[in-house]
Amino acid sequence: MQSFSHTLHQIYARFLPEPNMETLFWLSVTLAVFALGVRLQIRLDRAPWANPVLFAIAFVALGLLVTETPYATYFQSVKIINFLLGPATVALAIPLADSIRLVTRSLPAMTLALLAGSITSVVSGVLLVLLLGGSHDVALSMAPKAVTTPIAIAITTQIGGIPALTAAFAILGGIIAAMIGETTLRRLGITDWRAHGLAAGIAGSGIAAAQVAQRDPVGAAFAALGIGLNGLVTAIIVPLILYFLPG
Amino acid sequence: MPEAFLILILFQLVGSALQTVLHLPVPGPVIGMFLLAAALLWKRSRIRADKPASSFDTPALSSLSRSLIACLGLLFVPAGVGLVTQMPVLLANGLPIAVALFGSTLLGLMVTAFVMHRATRDRPSPERIPDTGGQVL
DSSP, X not given: OHHHHHHHHHHHHHHSOOOOHHHHHHHHHHHHHHHHHHHHHHHTTTOTTSOXXXXXXXXXXXXXXXXXOOHHHHXXXXXXXXXXXXXXXXXXXXXXXXXXXXXXXXXXXXXHHHHHHHHHHHHHHHHHHHHTTOOHHHHHHHTTTTSOHHHHHHHHHHHTOOHHHHHHHHHHHHHHHHHHHHHHHHHTXXXXXXXXXXXXXXXXXXXXXXXXXXXXXXXXXXXXXXXHXXXXXXXXXXXXXXXXXXX | OHHHHHHHHHHHHHHHHHHHHHTOSSOXXXXXXXXXXXXXXXXXXXXXXXXXXXXXXXXXXXXXXXXXXXXXXXXXXXXXXXXXXXXHHHHHTHHHHHHHHHHHHHHHHHHHHHHHHHHTTTSOOSOBOOTTOOOOO
């Protein structure tokens, strides 16, 4: 009997696919560091500047450096987390549908704010780079940075920017907006979640929207709209604006 | 819960298919988001007392969505770590990049929120931000 179970175990051990230790390791590190970042932020009275996304990115990047792991290997391991971004974006439909009365009531205001915000974001990004002596490539890559990353990359390819650089700018811009957005707007006396959500969606895309969405469902609805509509508007206005800009 | 996840994935699939077929400049999940919101609103507008509740507008869907939105930040970490591959370019143009990112993001935020705030001021805002706001979702 014992030899039978021993044989079974041997067959099991032989045919069990080797668990992918590397995948589990980097998944654990990413989840653990992000969870730690969230705890830290709660400890600091939920200060927006203590952004868990930035915390996790910095920590994991350091980990890759120390272990000499290439980014491609890391990304392969945490692809499942990246994959969930799609369903999570679709999930923003629920707060949007829940707050539809508020949304339709402020439709004219939203249109105005959307156009003003998109144009400001594109023009100021390009002009600031050129004024400070940055290269033309960098300026072009900066133009669509406020848009959600897949749209930003499509736009930047169309106008001749560098896709990888635009992706980096979109992430960094999102982190900046998430870190200082709420505090800055409150200081300006803006206490309405509709304005906070829309601004986060338009100027900071996904990462800033994530910060607002965790705080308020109405903010989540307006951030979802901001992301979607800003993508459309920016795709149309960027080529137009660049036509009139110097360079 | 499996049905709820299926709904999110199906709407993402339909959104992505539409994007490919119609060559839309908007990513599939964003199209899926608009479609799901429209489907939910359509379902809700047809709800009557004598009819059974909707088959997909379920508490499971809203609780799954809450969970996903609550950890939305985590989902940006894998792509964010990709910044390490751009370090040489970022450092070579350090000053203009830093100033433009900060300045333009801040300006975009302030202009959007300010216009929205001014344009909705006449109508009372139902939600005010408490000074010590907690995690709502």
